[in-house]
Amino acid sequence: MNDSTEHPLHETLLHDALHAHVRESGGNAAGPYLVGLADGALQVARRRQRLARVGVGIAAAAVVATAWVAVADGATQHAHVVQPAAGGTGNTEKAALISILPVTSSTEHACTHGSGGYTVHASATHPAFCIRADRARGMTDVRVTSAKAEKSTIDGTWQVEVTLSSADRTRFAALTGSIAAAPSPRNGFAIVIDGKLWGNPYVTSSITGGRLEIVGAFVGDLTSATAHDLALRLDAGR
Template identity: 75%
Template sequence: MNDSTEHPLRDALHAQVRESGGDAAGARLAGLADGALRMARRRQRLVRAGAGVAVAAAVATAWVAVPDGTTPRGHVVQPAAGDSNGKAALMSLLPVTSSTERACAPGSGGYTVPARATHPELCVRTDRAKGMTGVRVASAKAVKSSIDGAWQVEVTLNAADRARFAALTGSIAPAPAPRNEFAIVIDGKLWGNPYVNRSITGGRLEIVGSFVGDLTSAAVHDLAHRLDPGT
């Protein structure tokens, strides 16, 4: 896919809207086409940017079926309050084992993503035994993406965790979706579940939420402050 605004599906849907006089259903379909194209182009630019960074970006999947004409948004979880010892928050990076269209049962260990206009309620389950838990990052900072201007937290791992992260992402990359995803869990909350297609050896990842534009400036700065050991 190139970065042109021309695309057969998009053009056909917009033509349908014009012919129908701009009815609501046609406009919603056109909005979905526009949103899917924006996400696909962002993914393409991120791939061209090279290896070494995992991004919790929006992925257009089969369950994104009811557009509302706006950019899809995922579950936004506010960070928990700092602990009494003032220690930096710990992060877990856990391989995803399943993602089903229902809320997780209480006590099941899964993470529920509430329903939105663009997707149903989801239960994301993970394998803690094969993941990385209790990760204290080397650094974390709030930044704005140079690609789309979305706020995100840029995390750098230490040398030991960098090797573990490379092994984790390398082991899940060949698996079919959603088992090629890993969950980013902080303070017991799901902050995103990006997919990978190769081992990530650079020791860096970016937290942008479940969908593009999920996180506000305040949420990103708060989370970076919670994670960074130097603050």
């Protein structure tokens, strides 16, 4: 029996072993990630098998590494799936940088080309918006100390929790303190990554803890895949 008709035995064994480990561990916080990793590996193997049956050649298999990131108190671990750069064996890409910019205006239409604003595209639940922000007063090209994808314990939506360095924490506290008393929308800040708006939260007081949550332009915009991908991009190269 050749590879095109044989069951993906190796991936199936890995899948079953990971599921068994999750059951034996009593359902700790890493469980959903292990299960997702196992299910994803098996789906890739089966897809590769189906492609082989119809004669589609696969030039090279993608290598997927699993990076474990421990929470500060050591109590919980999260599994991240890392796609190595071409020709490499690990995540060697440069980390994405964040800009935190005070909002100057928010209007209900898409930004005009070349205006320098950030467009939030319309969806079934909200119209298009144009967010403009002040780069001169903001924090630009900030490299975070850590980023992790997680589900909100309040509403179950996905988010990325970002931690700033001690120096940037001080700057962030000053920035949020300076806009907290301004009328809406100038009491908000834009979270910009790679030229794209990833969040537009509002503040009522200075944020001194050095942490912020990225939820997308609107709460619920992020999926598990986009949240984990963004966390990896922000954490790349560590």
